[in-house]
Amino acid sequence: MTDTAMSSGNNAMNGRTGRSPLPGSSPRLSQEFAKEDVQKKYKHAFVIHAKRRTSCLSRESESTPSFLGFRNLMVLMLVVSNLRLVLENFKKYGVLVTLSGHEYRHQDVLLGWILYLLVPCHLFVAYIIESVAARQAKAAVARIKRNDDPRTRSQSQQRERRTFEITWTIIALAHGVNATLNLCIATTVVYYHIHHPGIGTICELHAVIVWLKACSYALTNRDLRHALLDPAVSVPLPDLYKSCPYPNNITLGNLSYFWWAPTLVYQPVYPRTEKIRWDFVLKRLLETIIGILLIWILSAQYAIPLLQNSLEMVSTLNLAAIVERTLKLSTISLACWLAGFFALFQAFLNALAEVMRFGDREFYSDWWNSSSLRSYWSSWNKPVFHFMRRHIYAPLVGRGCPKVVAQIAVFLFSGVLHELLVGVPTHNIIGVAFAGMVFQLPLVAITDPLTKMESSNGRTLGNVIFWVSFCLVGQPLAALLYYFAWQAKYGSVITPRLWS
Numbered sequence: 169m170t171d172t173a174m175s176s177g178n179n180a181m182n183g184r185t186g187r188s189p190l191p192g193s194s195p196r197l198s199q200e201f202a203k204e205d206v207q208k209k210y211k212h213a214f215v216i217h218a219k220r221r222t223s224c225l226s227r228e229s230e231s232t233p234s235f236l237g238f239r240n241l242m243v244l245m246l247v248v249s250n251l252r253l254v255l256e257n258f259k260k261y262g263v264l265v266t267l268s269g270h271e272y273r274h275q276d277v278l279l280g281w282i283l284y285l286l287v288p289c290h291l292f293v294a295y296i297i298e299s300v301a302a303r304q305a306k307a308a309v310a311r312i313k314r315n316d317d318p319r320t321r322s323q324s325q326q327r328e329r330r331t332f333e334i335t336w337t338i339i340a341l342a343h344g345v346n347a348t349l350n351l352c353i354a355t356t357v358v359y360y361h362i363h364h365p366g367i368g369t370i371c372e373l374h375a376v377i378v379w380l381k382a383c384s385y386a387l388t389n390r391d392l393r394h395a396l397l398d399p400a401v402s403v404p405l406p407d408l409y410k411s412c413p414y415p416n417n418i419t420l421g422n423l424s425y426f427w428w429a430p431t432l433v434y435q436p437v438y439p440r441t442e443k444i445r446w447d448f449v450l451k452r453l454l455e456t457i458i459g460i461l462l463i464w465i466l467s468a469q470y471a472i473p474l475l476q477n478s479l480e481m482v483s484t485l486n487l488a489a490i491v492e493r494t495l496k497l498s499t500i501s502l503a504c505w506l507a508g509f510f511a512l513f514q515a516f517l518n519a520l521a522e523v524m525r526f527g528d529r530e531f532y533s534d535w536w537n538s539s540s541l542r543s544y545w546s547s548w549n550k551p552v553f554h555f556m557r558r559h560i561y562a563p564l565v566g567r568g569c570p571k572v573v574a575q576i577a578v579f580l581f582s583g584v585l586h587e588l589l590v591g592v593p594t595h596n597i598i599g600v601a602f603a604g605m606v607f608q609l610p611l612v613a614i615t616d617p618l619t620k621m622e623s624s625n626g627r628t629l630g631n632v633i634f635w636v637s638f639c640l641v642g643q644p645l646a647a648l649l650y651y652f653a654w655q656a657k658y659g660s661v662i663t664p665r666l667w668s
Contacts, residue, residue: 459511
């Protein structure tokens with residue numbers, strides 16, 4: 169037999185018997201092959217529990233596992249449960265989203281356009297007031313510079329400082345009257361003459377925004393004017409302002425930019441981008457439209473029937489039924505709020521900032537991770553937060569007011585604004601929106617210590633408290649109460665007796 173044939177025969181034999189040794193091989197080689205066969209067939213004794221380990225969901229676990237699967241499960245369950253509600257709603261009510269169901273009076277539209285055009289005029293009145301103040305400031309600086317005698321220059325500065333205080337009192341009074349008229353006129357027209365709550369909300373929101381901008385414009389220029397007249401006493405101005413020093417910023421162009429800029433705090437100069445990306449603008453505007461349509465559909469198809477069915481329960485004070493309605497409404501109100509948040513802060517404000525080449529676009533931060541109510545209110549709406557901090561909280565603390573008192577003042581002021589934005593358009597100033605802001609103060613006191621705990625359990629509990637108070641109690645209950653007040657007063661969004 170040839171060597172090739174012998175080799176083939178041995179390989180075939182090894183394949184059948186699991187690498188059996190060749191005849192005539194050494195005893196040691198035979199033992200090794202036998203050991204390998206045993207290890208392949210009998211593996212009942214190798215070590216499984218070789219070291220101490222913890223369950224991956226335990227607190228003592230060294231590494232946190234990924235929860236991607238649970239997230240997918242939660243999304244799937246949300247989709248399935250809400251799909252059931254969609255089918256149930258369609259079977260019960262049919263399609264409720266129609267253009268004819270959202271009719272409005274011609275008077276509402278006309279008054280809305282008139283307010284939209286007239287409200288910004290108060291900003292330009294503020295510009296006229298500041299122009300007069302700037303001329304007086306330049307004249308005062310010129311008088312100080314003409315006084316070359318060092319011995320009398322100090323007296324001249326003190327005299328001009330006293331004059332400045334008197335002038336600022338007059339200017340502040342003029343600004344106060346102008347801004348107050350803006351808000352009072354708009355609020356009166358919306359409350360007594362604009363019936364449709366949607367149009368009223370837009371008009372009132374516009375008036376509040378212009379009012380806040382006018383206040384910031386006046387207060388900021390007051391400090392800039394003071395720094396010009398007495399730079400030794402004033403706080404050094406930021407380097408960013410050097411490219412447009414006071415009073416060079418008192419121009420119509422500068423004010424017009426601030427009017428449209430997506431911010432509520434005035435600065436002579438803002439960080440700017442180099443160019444406008446029109447494709448970016450179109451994408452953000454498309455997202456804005458989609459968000460508005462989603463809110464409209466959710467409100468008309470799901471929220472209105474649910475609110476309508478809750479009226480009898482509220483009128484009879486059936487607490488168990490009110491709790492059930494509130495929990496059921498929480499899903500819809502949360503979806504509407506999230507859609508509104510994305511449409512406004514992510515889509516519309518970014519589109520506006522791109523058109524205005526406004527560089528600072530941190531309109532919000534990760535508020536959804538808030539472990540306390542304080543961090544939520546300081547992160548979800550940065551434009552309002554910056555205004556409150558710059559023009560209310562910081563001045564109060566700087567004048568010796570305790571921080572707690574300053575925080576209470578901020579929440580009270582915010583509560584008044586919320587009541588204006590909700591109670592005035594619905595023609596029911598019942599104080600629910602104001603109380604909702606005031607009730608945040610105890611929650612702030614409860615959740616603040618949780619963020620200081622060493623373990624993550626405190627922050628987790630604080631985040632849960634935030635979501636429960638926000639989703640299950642706050643918005644749904646407020647919507648239910650204001651809708652009940654509207655129905656008690658008018659009966660429906662549009663009634664035949666109110667048609668023009």
